[in-house]
Amino acid sequence: MTPNKSWITPFMKQCFVTAAVGSNIIGHGCTIGFPAILLPQLQQPDSFIKLSSAEESWLAAVLGITQLVGSFITSPIMSRFGRRFAHFVVTIPVLVGWFTTILATNFEELLLGRILQGLSIGMLSPLRSVLIGEYASPRNRGAFLTTISLTQAFGIFFVHLIGSILSWQKTALICVFFSFVSLVMTIYSPESPSWLASKNRYEESREVFRWLRGNDEEDELEEMIQARMLYEDAAISLKAKRSESRFREMITTIKKKEFHKPIILMMHAYVMVQFAGGTTMAAYSTKIIKLILGPAANANFWMIVLDTQRLISNSVAVFVINKLKRRTMMFATGGLCVFSQIAISGYTYLRSEHALPYDAMWIPALLINLQFFTVATGMLPLPNVIGGEVFPLEYKSIGGTISLATMSVSFFLVLKTFPGLVDSVGVHGTYTVYSLMLCYCLLVIWILLPETKGKTLQQIEDEFRGRPLNRQELEEKEIFHSCPVLAYKRKMSMRRCSSHILH
Numbered sequence: 001m002t003p004n005k006s007w008i009t010p011f012m013k014q015c016f017v018t019a020a021v022g023s024n025i026i027g028h029g030c031t032i033g034f035p036a037i038l039l040p041q042l043q044q045p046d047s048f049i050k051l052s053s054a055e056e057s058w059l060a061a062v063l064g065i066t067q068l069v070g071s072f073i074t075s076p077i078m079s080r081f082g083r084r085f086a087h088f089v090v091t092i093p094v095l096v097g098w099f100t101t102i103l104a105t106n107f108e109e110l111l112l113g114r115i116l117q118g119l120s121i122g123m124l125s126p127l128r129s130v131l132i133g134e135y136a137s138p139r140n141r142g143a144f145l146t147t148i149s150l151t152q153a154f155g156i157f158f159v160h161l162i163g164s165i166l167s168w169q170k171t172a173l174i175c176v177f178f179s180f181v182s183l184v185m186t187i188y189s190p191e192s193p194s195w196l197a198s199k200n201r202y203e204e205s206r207e208v209f210r211w212l213r214g215n216d217e218e219d220e221l222e223e224m225i226q227a228r229m230l231y232e233d234a235a236i237s238l239k240a241k242r243s244e245s246r247f248r249e250m251i252t253t254i255k256k257k258e259f260h261k262p263i264i265l266m267m268h269a270y271v272m273v274q275f276a277g278g279t280t281m282a283a284y285s286t287k288i289i290k291l292i293l294g295p296a297a298n299a300n301f302w303m304i305v306l307d308t309q310r311l312i313s314n315s316v317a318v319f320v321i322n323k324l325k326r327r328t329m330m331f332a333t334g335g336l337c338v339f340s341q342i343a344i345s346g347y348t349y350l351r352s353e354h355a356l357p358y359d360a361m362w363i364p365a366l367l368i369n370l371q372f373f374t375v376a377t378g379m380l381p382l383p384n385v386i387g388g389e390v391f392p393l394e395y396k397s398i399g400g401t402i403s404l405a406t407m408s409v410s411f412f413l414v415l416k417t418f419p420g421l422v423d424s425v426g427v428h429g430t431y432t433v434y435s436l437m438l439c440y441c442l443l444v445i446w447i448l449l450p451e452t453k454g455k456t457l458q459q460i461e462d463e464f465r466g467r468p469l470n471r472q473e474l475e476e477k478e479i480f481h482s483c484p485v486l487a488y489k490r491k492m493s494m495r496r497c498s499s500h501i502l503h
Helices: 010-033 035-042 053-080 083-102 107-135 138-163 168-187 193-198 202-213 218-241 246-255 257-275 278-293 299-323 326-352 362-379 381-390 393-448 457-465 471-482 484-494
Strands: none
Touching (some): 010 035, 010 138, 010 278, 035 053, 035 138, 035 168, 035 278, 053 083, 053 107, 053 393, 107 193, 107 393, 138 299, 257 381, 278 393, 299 362, 299 381, 326 362, 326 381, 326 393, 381 457
């Protein structure tokens, strides 16, 4: 740790540790967008690696499965060995994956590189918000957490920009830089004060906390340490008193409307994200642009334009989402997204049948920009915001896990089936299928989603239940909040991002 200087304020230190995470996320964004520049170059006649259509789809889609596997690896590592060590472990697979890709001479080596990269993305997913949430001050935490989606969007933009100029090997070599910088910055980052406190290393926790926050937030520090001490004292007695079987408790929980309704809601919300078009555009952008705008279109130019729009729209969304109601924003952008996809489907079908009364490049360009605008401002960020609001505190962990699993599986299915769907029913048929899926998901969301803006978690929970808590439930709730063990867990969960899925 560096000695205090006038310009090295606690805020600058928080920026530094956040940047260490952000640099890794940029590298992961590069990984997500890499197929869009890799696959077109491998299709060139002079390419020394020849791929079938099925192999191309595997390179794009395999991230979905491996990131699902990776998401279950990190939690025990960061609980036992610490957040900082877990960040080291997360970074190794993506570095090895990039170097494997750079040296690849066949499909199997490329696939191995993608598997390692997807593993790293999944491993970072539950860790990144915990790192930022535990390092940052409450007054800066919200702003720092919004950088997660922005840095990933920048990574996609960066790889598309560099890949439109350089070969895929040189692009991969440049992309290694972000994860390597993250690794070096992590070396100079401290361990999380919350984790140190959880391991009864209170003096170290105080030292790191003061290094990160200064001396103005001592109340939070002491409150955290006292809560941990109470937790230790109460844990053994609570375990001894717990007589209800795990299985019976699980069945009782599943039957609760405030448990299963948010899960069904978020499963459909994250499936909707994948069919909205942002996922396929990140991986197959040049192919989609040529299919919609026509073979004469400059795919690389339009790819950069759309990525730039995504960055700007993501930034705008941070402010707009805080102003508008969630349902209003969801169904306004969702309706526009459905309209744009149906319009693209109709346009491409009529063009293929030579039935257009008037045709010009600006028409499909306007439609595809409208679709991408709705994705970046509402369809992509809103489920992440809502996911942090609809789960009761007791069920945030399992709710986040199921949401992440649903997102990963649908990510894989959409990318794996996209090339085959286009080959079999054309781009107009593909967009028709996607628009129907969007309509179905929006219908379920319309039925299940309450307005969450400006409401407390308890008010949202009551809406899902359909009534306020009765006397017995209130007593159980009071026990939950008065129990030192559960109160400590609740306090720790409040320090982190509500949802760790922020793509």
